[in-house]
Amino acid sequence: MGWPLAVSAGLMQKSSRALVAALWPLTAGHLLAMLLIILPFALLVTLVEWQRQIQFGASLAVIAFGVFRLVDRRHPRTLARIPPTQLGLWSFTVAIAHGAGLMLVPIYLGLCRPSDFDRGHEAAGALINASLKMAVLVSVTHSIAMIAAGGCTAWLVYRYLGLKFISRSWFNLDRAWAVSLILVGAIALVFSLAG
Numbered sequence: 001m002g003w004p005l006a007v008s009a010g011l012m013q014k015s016s017r018a019l020v021a022a023l024w025p026l027t028a029g030h031l032l033a034m035l036l037i038i039l040p041f042a043l044l045v046t047l048v049e050w051q052r053q054i055q056f057g058a059s060l061a062v063i064a065f066g067v068f069r070l071v072d073r074r075h076p077r078t079l080a081r082i083p084p085t086q087l088g089l090w091s092f093t094v095a096i097a098h099g100a101g102l103m104l105v106p107i108y109l110g111l112c113r114p115s116d117f118d119r120g121h122e123a124a125g126a127l128i129n130a131s132l133k134m135a136v137l138v139s140v141t142h143s144i145a146m147i148a149a150g151g152c153t154a155w156l157v158y159r160y161l162g163l164k165f166i167s168r169s170w171f172n173l174d175r176a177w178a179v180s181l182i183l184v185g186a187i188a189l190v191f192s193l194a195g
Contacts, residue, residue, distance in 0.1 A: 002026035052192055059189035066181030069174055 006026060010019030047054060082090045157166065 002030065055188060055192040059185045059192055062181050062185030062188065064185075066178045066183075066185060069178035069181065073174065 002023075006019050006022040009022035010016055012018070
């Protein structure tokens with residue numbers, strides 16, 4: 001339905017070139033809209049079809065990153081100083097990197113067998129599949145619970161313990177994180193090879 005806008009562009013500039021030039025952004029906008037809708041579903045189909053290979057590759061990537069973290073002991077300084085204006089972006093990036101929502105995708109798509117579920121997974125599956133409104137409500141409730149727990153901890157440390165306590169008692173979890181990455185990657189690798 002963008003052709004009237006192309007005609008309008010040509011008429012306003014009194015040029016057929018303006019009409020043709022208007023077709024490119026109209027085409028790009030239409031293509032992006034279609035890809036935004038179609039691409040996630042196509043990617044999910046691919047994920048299901050290539051599940052074993054993706055799991056194998058992801059296992060190796062997690063193991064490699066764990067080994068890298070063991071070898072490179074420097075903690076990234078960029079993570080230590082996040083300006084207040086970028087906290088939302090940081091939170092989004094870290095949540096995506098840690099797979100905050102991705103862990104629920106197999107349940108949502110019905111890829112897990114009922115025998116794989118414990119009570120928590122059964123409840124999550126029932127809530128997610130109830131409706132879009134319920135899925136959003138679960139996400140909002142989860143976010144509020146996490147920010148409340150983290151906020152209370154941050155306030156207590158700030159108010160009662162202070163910077164000296166943190167600088168004296170803080171211990172580096174990078175090594176434990178690296179070992180846990182290697183362990184989780186190895187377990188996932190065994191499961192992907194077992195089929």
